[in-house]
Amino acid sequence: MNKSYFVILFILLYQFEGNYVFSQNKQNEKENHFYKQFQGKLNDKNIRIELIKAPSRESADNNLRGQYFFEEDNKSISFANGNVDKAGHFYIEEGFYKKIPNQPQIFTKTGSFTGTYFANKGKIEGFWNNGKQTQPFIWVENYDNGAAPANIIYNDLNYEDALIRFHYPHFKNIASANKINKFIKDSLLGDMTKKMTVFMHLYQQERDLGGIVEVFESSNIIYILQNDKNIVGLNFSTSSETGTTHSIYQKKYINFNLKTGEIIQLNDIFQKNYTQTLNQLIEQDLRAKFGIKPKQSLAEFGFVLKNNQLPINSNFFITREGIGFHYNVYEIAPYAVGETSLFLTYKQLKPILKNDSLLSSYF
Numbered sequence: 001m002n003k004s005y006f007v008i009l010f011i012l013l014y015q016f017e018g019n020y021v022f023s024q025n026k027q028n029e030k031e032n033h034f035y036k037q038f039q040g041k042l043n044d045k046n047i048r049i050e051l052i053k054a055p056s057r058e059s060a061d062n063n064l065r066g067q068y069f070f071e072e073d074n075k076s077i078s079f080a081n082g083n084v085d086k087a088g089h090f091y092i093e094e095g096f097y098k099k100i101p102n103q104p105q106i107f108t109k110t111g112s113f114t115g116t117y118f119a120n121k122g123k124i125e126g127f128w129n130n131g132k133q134t135q136p137f138i139w140v141e142n143y144d145n146g147a148a149p150a151n152i153i154y155n156d157l158n159y160e161d162a163l164i165r166f167h168y169p170h171f172k173n174i175a176s177a178n179k180i181n182k183f184i185k186d187s188l189l190g191d192m193t194k195k196m197t198v199f200m201h202l203y204q205q206e207r208d209l210g211g212i213v214e215v216f217e218s219s220n221i222i223y224i225l226q227n228d229k230n231i232v233g234l235n236f237s238t239s240s241e242t243g244t245t246h247s248i249y250q251k252k253y254i255n256f257n258l259k260t261g262e263i264i265q266l267n268d269i270f271q272k273n274y275t276q277t278l279n280q281l282i283e284q285d286l287r288a289k290f291g292i293k294p295k296q297s298l299a300e301f302g303f304v305l306k307n308n309q310l311p312i313n314s315n316f317f318i319t320r321e322g323i324g325f326h327y328n329v330y331e332i333a334p335y336a337v338g339e340t341s342l343f344l345t346y347k348q349l350k351p352i353l354k355n356d357s358l359l360s361s362y363f
Contacts, residue, residue, distance in 0.1 A: 033063075033152035035169055035224055038139035042128060046071040049139055050227070051092075053084060054152045054167070064092050074320045080107045088117040090124055113137065146230040148174045148258055157196045161216055162203040166192050168222040171232070176261030180232065183263075188236050188254075189220060202242060215241045226318050229361045230258040233318050250328045251339065253317040257358060266314060269323075269359050274352040279309050281349070282325060285342040286310060304332050320362055322346050 038049040049068040056062040064082025069075055082092030095109040115126015115137070122141030127134050143149060150169035157164050168184055171177040195218075203216050219239045226233030232255070239249040255264040270278065287294065292301055299305055310332060317324045322345040329339055346353070346363035353359065 035150040039142040040139040090117045145228045147227045164199045164218040179261030232256045269357045
């Protein structure tokens with residue numbers, strides 16, 4: 001490998017380390033990307049607001065996204081196309097995403113919030129408009145629902161056509177923050193500098209072979225999926241496109257008890273001898289999702305079985321509505337089927353749920 005490559009890589013990694021230290025600097029916290037929750041009212045109903053301030057890959061002008069939901073029924077509404085500038089000018093659209101197979105999601109706008117974000121007061125105020133009526137609103141930063149705020153760390157290394165990303169939350173203001181943050185960095189992300197070095201090494205090898213490198217990317221992104229009732233659920237999504245036949249991608253879900261920092265296991269939320277009932281429920285959802293009749297064999301449709309049953313994995317995610325079980329590519333089906341997520345509501349799961357677990361407040 002030529003010396004010039006090592007010089008360039010050293011400079012890039014040095015810049016990366018500098019950006020990392022800056023993003024952790026509390027004196028510059030106002031410039032950080034963040035995850036925050038607010039409380040407010042809309043049409044005289046209590047709402048809980050989740051906002052993420054971070055750059056958007058789709059548009060440099062948009063740096064806000066998230067959702068809000070009505071506390072009385074957990075009905076959630078998505079945010080998109082949002083922005084807050086350094087002066088605190090705030091704008092975000094509300095609406096719904098529609099999923100279309102093999103196409104990007106379509107966002108349908110139903111209203112918008114415009115106002116001012118007062119970072120030093122933890123408050124956003126302004127006006128909501130849905131095209132028919134306009135109402136004033138005040139959102140106040142609040143975590144008394146058992147949630148935790150976080151900085152969102154963005155560490156990207158880009159050289160020529162190669163790009164590697166590490167995006168992840170850094171929790172704060174809770175007793176278990178250090179324990180959770182350590183798990184994220186040590187057990188999920190690992191040695192980021194070493195991974196960047198290896199990635200750029202592979203890229204240079206491809207270049208040295210004289211081929212055309214159209215896409216050479218690696219993404220390691222941790223999303224906050226759930227954050228309330230003393231439960232934090234994370235989605236660790238990784239993907240890689242380095243000239244192979246097809247891209248490699250995977251999702252890993254981890255759920256934490258915010259009181260202790262411990263990972264929530266299936267045995268923590270389900271009663272003893274739950275596996276048979278849970279397996280039946282998972283299979284029912286799979287059959288409904290793929291239109292497979294009760295007497296038809298799952299194996300005939302390409303699904304991989306264990307002891308003539310779908311395996312129950314520990315890769316599950318918790319929401320306010322229920323629990324999902326995620327199977328990555330090749331886990332229960334060939335690549336052509338892709339990843340599979342199966343979801344069960346608390347109403348379906350209630351017979352096997354523990355009544356004294358952290359999830360009891362949801363059902």
